[in-house]
Amino acid sequence: MRKTEGVGSRRDHEPSGRNRCAIAQKLRRHPDLVGSLLQLTAAGATPGCGCRAAGGGPRGNEETDSMSLPKAYAGRILRVDLSTGRSETLPTDRYAGRFLGGRGTATAIYWDEVPPEAAFDAPENRLIVAFGPLCGMSGGLGGSRWGIFGKSPFPAAARGAGDRFCYGNLGGAFGAELRFAGYDGLVVQGVSARPVWLEIEDDRVALREADDLWGRGALETRAALGERRPGFRTLAIGPAGENRVPLATVQADGDASCSGGMGAVFGAKRLKAVAVRGSRRSVPIADREALRRIDAWIRGLGRGNVKVWGLDFMAHGPETRRAPCYGCMGHCLRVRYTARDGDAGKFMCQSRYFYLHHAWNYYGEENEVPFRANRLCDAWGLDTWEVQGLIDWLLAARAAGFSVEHELELDLSRLGSLEFLEDLVRRIAERRGAGERLALGAQGLARTFGGAAARLDARCDPYDPRYCTVNALLYPFETREPIQQLHEAGLVLSQWSSWAKGVPEAHISSAVVRGIAERFWGGRAAADMTTLDGKAEAAHRIQDRQLAKECLGVCDWMFPLIDLPPGDDHVGDPTVESRILSAALGSPFGEADLCRIGERVFHLQRAVLLREGHRAVEDDALPAAWHDEPIRTHVADPDLLAPGPGGRVVSQLGRRLHRRDFARLREEYYERRGWDVPTGLPTRAGLAALDLADVGAGLEARGLLAPRARRPGPLRRLRRAWERFGERRRCLEPEARRAAPPTGPSLRGEALRAVLEAERAKFGLEAVRRNFRGWNKVMQYHFPDIGEYWVLRFVDGEVQPPERLEGPVERPDIRYELDTRTLRAMSNRELSGEKAYLTRRLRIKAAFADLLKLQSLNRL
Ligand code: SF4
Structure with missing residues (x-):
């Protein structure tokens, strides 16, 4: 190694200039290999380089050809x-x-x-x-x-x-x-x-x-x-x-x-x-014209900021401007916001929302606190997703009766203020006092409380596999939230949700989801989110494609090009990434070639984790709460709508993933991966087929390789089929639908008016009133049991007396649909708003921001 300029000194560094690869030469000498880099083994260490660390690793052939890599x-x-x-x-x-x-x-x-x-x-x-x-x-x-x-x-x-x-x-x-x-x-x-x-x-x-x-x-x-x-x-x-x-x-x-x-x-x-x-301002590309054509085609598709779960998640307004990453057309939410004091920064996705409803509830008005909350976390260097998880857990633990405020010296009544967040973030970052425990994140903190607190399911994950079952196998094989993988089916489902909610421009219908499942996930069974059928194959494909994408460096907002707004079937093209790579490197690549690289990297990562102590089968698991607790809500779709059997719109409310169904799914997955089913370990032959024989040897030396891949016998297969049948039956009767409906006669006339007056009065309470300051909105109630429509109108934040209408309002801001018995039960506090959702007695349609404000009623 050369001596880098020492601290406070300057000295130029000269690279060896001997770094060469045989890929281009092999392509030239062996045209039969053209089309797949994966058939090429990498050149070994350059002689005399001397920089390689000791240890047997993925070196490929020790080859000394000295042709250049592709110019990219x-x-x-x-x-x-x-x-x-x-x-x-x-x-x-x-x-x-x-x-x-x-x-x-x-x-x-x-x-x-x-x-x-x-x-x-x-x-x-x-x-x-x-x-x-x-x-x-x-x-x-x-x-x-x-x-x-x-x-x-x-x-x-x-x-x-x-x-x-x-x-x-x-x-x-x-x-x-x-x-x-x-x-x-x-x-x-x-x-x-x-x-x-x-x-x-x-x-x-x-x-x-x-x-x-x-x-x-x-x-x-x-x-x-x-x-x-x-x-x-x-x-x-x-x-x-x-x-x-x-x-x-x-x-x-x-x-x-x-x-x-x-x-x-x-x-x-x-x-x-x-x-x-760097002084080189461009990268050599083999076929720029081919790239230009792909670029023009994608721009012409009109993809971009689409409505998800029926909502527009993009930040708009004069304070915002698009801020795409280098060399990207930026058809996504990436926006830069400039605050009133001139501070500017990104304002998008989860980091934009993680503190938003707390801030609005606290201040009772829209303000820049959500932006500043994001900036605070960035400045102290903390992950907003984890801070959100901590806050969710603290609230859930307090509601469950744990003395989190006393033990952690927190005053959750100040949650939503900038000062609360600043204090929280500072204590975590400095690991000061209770900050030492908070610095472990929600799950780590929960473990320090132990007992029932450790089992609290607080996180509201928009890609939760109880809702998006395609994702069930994406969590167990990663050491963090695998967001790139979760986006593949998650973004499809979120756009399908817009279609199910009647957003006019939404183009991903149930039929399109089936088409996507066939082309991208291995079969149309994966499109039915109520069962785990087809989900092993889907996970295999998503993992391989997404890992290949991360080797390539393309973004999961754009790729795969899974849907096409124009076109007949709206189903996208899974070959685009490989065509881009072909044009960049100047050698043909196919979709299968690229996925093969992803599969190799997936297996290499599996080997890394096994070597570090990940226990196959035992640790290939989901959080216990996803098996034990029914899903109760979703951050953007309280109805948790998903495509079910035959593409039917169903609700996943109240669904959980039964342990035995997940175990069966994991077994199917091991089999598809070519692993030994009883132990979940890869085999030497399987790794060699992926050109990872050296990795196999490393695992074998540690006793982490199965001698052969054992498959389930006929009896086990029969049992699996029976279990699959049982799963379908369970899916048809999730816990939520078994709840008994409120009974008694329907409300009418003055009795109904009185209950609505009581609802109106809640908006006059000081704790609630400030949330709706300046509101000019129409809240419509539809009572199907008596066929009547009523409204509550907000005029400059004041709620007017309830009005009965002859028919629906043309464009109400908030729509409630419930029968009058449910309304009475909620008003009498016999039924909580959450349970009314969960049991589908109450439906709400509103803008996301309005839904967040209405959550303040739940605290009454
Ligand atoms: S790389 Fe992804 S996040 Fe960045 S601008 Fe492009 S689409 Fe947006």
């Missing part, structure tokens, strides 16, 4: 050792042939170099920044998504296991800039004796003192580096990362945020920030 690759990966201050490069071709790039290359480097016994804060742990061969590509197709990988404390905090391999996926432009500096990735090893930041400008690599930055927020640090190094792209951690909080993020250029606990790994290495600038 830079050909080298930068390695920096924080313990010695030295740097070197390693050849990309060691990994690209089998793993393409991005997540695949990072996982392979991790397998090679990180001992399974090492803790996340050990010098042997690696921080691996990786992206795919499309990174830095201009045009609109994106391809510049990137990731950070390494051993993280997050899985230990979340699941109570040890430190594990984990990762985060980011957008913005940092990855593209590193590619412009001439690298296909960055590997950081060792631990610095003092805080440092890393500067990379083409071949010049330097470690700089960061004593003055340590303790500062991530956003402030990035701004400070931006002033010192204009034109550089930066990433940084906040105090949460410095204090090794498992929920700590890395904040990068364009407000891209990396979760998975990677901020804590930066902190453990005392690496505060990285700044990079």
Whole structure:
């Protein structure tokens, strides 16, 4: 290794320039291999390079051909050792042939170099920044998504296991800039004796003192580096990362945020920030014209910000402007918001919503607190998804009678205020007092309470497999929420929900979902969300495709191109990613080739996790609450509508995943993966067929390989069929539908008016009234049992007396549908609003923001 410029000194770094690959030459010499990189084994270590860590790993053939990789690759990966201050490069071709790039290359480097016994804060742990061969590509197709990988404390905090391999996926432009500096990735090893930041400008690599930055927020640090190094792209951690909080993020250029606990790994290495600038402003592409045609075709499809669950999740208004990632047409929610004080930052997706309803309930008006809440988390370097989970758990635990406020010194009556969030975030980031327990996240905190508190199901996951059953097998094989995988079926279902709710432009009907299931998920059985039929095959396909995408670096908002707004069947095209790759590299790729790479990376990750202590079968599991508790709500669709048998619109309210059904599904999945069904372990032959024989040898040495893949016998298969029949029967009678309806005569006339007056009076209570300040809306009640329509009108926040109408209002803002007996039961507090939802006695249609405000009535 060369000595990197030491702290406070400058010295140019010269890469070896010997990093070569045989891929291009092989393609030329063996045209029969053209079409599939996966048939090529990567070249081995470049002779004399000397930078490879010891240990048998995924090297492929030790080949010394010296032709270049396809030009889209830079050909080298930068390695920096924080313990010695030295740097070197390693050849990309060691990994690209089998793993393409991005997540695949990072996982392979991790397998090679990180001992399974090492803790996340050990010098042997690696921080691996990786992206795919499309990174830095201009045009609109994106391809510049990137990731950070390494051993993280997050899985230990979340699941109570040890430190594990984990990762985060980011957008913005940092990855593209590193590619412009001439690298296909960055590997950081060792631990610095003092805080440092890393500067990379083409071949010049330097470690700089960061004593003055340590303790500062991530956003402030990035701004400070931006002033010192204009034109550089930066990433940084906040105090949460410095204090090794498992929920700590890395904040990068364009407000891209990396979760998975990677901020804590930066902190453990005392690496505060990285700044990079490259002088190459473009990436060589083999067939630009082909890419241009694909780009133009996608733009012409009119995809983009579609309504999901009948709602528009996009932030609009003069304070917002689109902020796409590098080289992407940005048909998504990625928006930058400028606050009244001039502070600006991203404002989209979960981070936009996680504090919104708490803030509106607290202040009683719309304000900028949700934006500032996001900025606070980013500044301290904390994951908003995990902070949301903590808040949900605290509320659930308090409601269940646990003394969370007393034990954790929290005043939940202030929840919604900016001060409450600031105090919470600061305590977590500093691990001060109860912050030490809060820093474990919701599941970790729950474990510290023990008993029934540890089993509380508080998280409202929009992709919950009790609702979107295609997702049931996507959780058990990952060490964090696998959001890229969950999006595939989740975004289809959310758009189908818009269709089911009658949004005029929604085009994903039940028939389209069936078409998508056939083309993308292995069969139309996967389209029926009420059963687990077809879900093993669907999970297999989604995992392989999504992992291949993460090797490639394309975004899950755009790919796969699963639906087409225009067209006859509206079913998308699963070949687009492979066509893009073909054009970029100049060699033909098919969909199957790409998925094969994803399958290889999936197996490599399985091997990594098994080696680190993940127990096959036992840990291939879902949270107990998803088996034991019926699903009660959804953040955007309280009806939890989903396509059922024959595409029928059904509600998943009250559904749970029975253990025996899940066990059967897991068994089917093992079989499809070619694993040994009783143990869930891969086999030597299976791994060899994926060109992972070396990985198989590594597992075998640890007793983690099955000698052969045992299959279930005829009796077990018969039993499975019987269990499947039982599952269908259970699906037809979820718990929710067994609830007895309220009884008694219907209400009419003055009696009904009196009950509605009582409802109106609730809006006059001080705790509720402020939420509806300035409202001018119409709330319509439809009572099917008596065929009557009534309205409550809000005029400047004041509710007018109830009015009976001859028919429905043309466009009411809020629609309630319930019979008058249910209304009476709710008014008398014999039936809660939640139970009325759950038992489908009450239906509500309203804008998402209005629904959030109406939640304040539940506290009465
Ligand atoms: S579609 Fe994905 S890559 Fe493109 S701008 Fe949006 S988030 Fe970034």
